[in-house]
Amino acid sequence: MNWLTAALSCLVIWFVADGLIDERDSARIERDTAQKEVADLREAARISGEMLADRDEIDRTRTQELNHARSEIADLQRAVDAGTQRLFIKAACPVTVPAKTGTGGVADGAAAELSADARSDYFTLRDQLAVSREMILGLQDHMRRICLR
Template sequence: MQLDGFLLVVLGLVAWVYIHFLEEQRDTARSERDSAYSEVVDLREAARISGEMLADRDENDRTRTKALNHALSEINDLRRAVDGGGKRLLVKATCSTPKPDQTGSGSVVDAGPAELAADARSDYFTLRNQLALSHEMILGLQDHVRRICLR
């Protein structure tokens, strides 16, 4: 009989250890599940933010590209008008007054407004294109910093 009682105690002890082991495994699995769920939530939030940042970047790029194309189109329209003779590129300039001892036709008073020479026109339009490009690049970078980097 004592052996039956001892065997019963040993079996109870083994069952208690096994149940305790299963509870520890259950708690570990719950902890790992909660950690994985938290990581999934964080990854989804990171993906959402990245998506918004990419959308902002693309919108900024579209806006600046549209503005640049518009500016370049206006410059090309001006170039065609100047080349066709419909417009002139005038230079803001002042001319000195004629000296009293100068006489004859073609004095400074009779001269028309100062205009760019024909060979300088292409340089003028190149500079305008570069200025428009630089302007839009600077605005685009400023928007990028405000909308994406400082987020």
């Protein structure tokens, strides 16, 4: 009977130990999975941080470029308004054929220049062009440095 009790005790201990070993293995697997998830989340956070830093740098660079371009446009506009600079346009005037009855003609004048009312349109277009240029360059930078990462 002693040997039967000892055998049953060993059997019970073996089942308990087997159960504990299974729980230990399950806990290890869960721990390893959790550690992998933590490492993946840290890597994702690192990449997100870098992408946000790149985005901020692109924004800062493009804003500086836009402010510089707008400053140059404003300086040019002030110079034109003050009369220290003029806006010339490339133009060619066709040669007029004088009528047979008269002796009219057009003397060569100065270079063609924008009229006063067209100047504001010119500066508006330059500003819009500068904004569009920086937006396009910013989007291209964003695609290259962030989206294609």
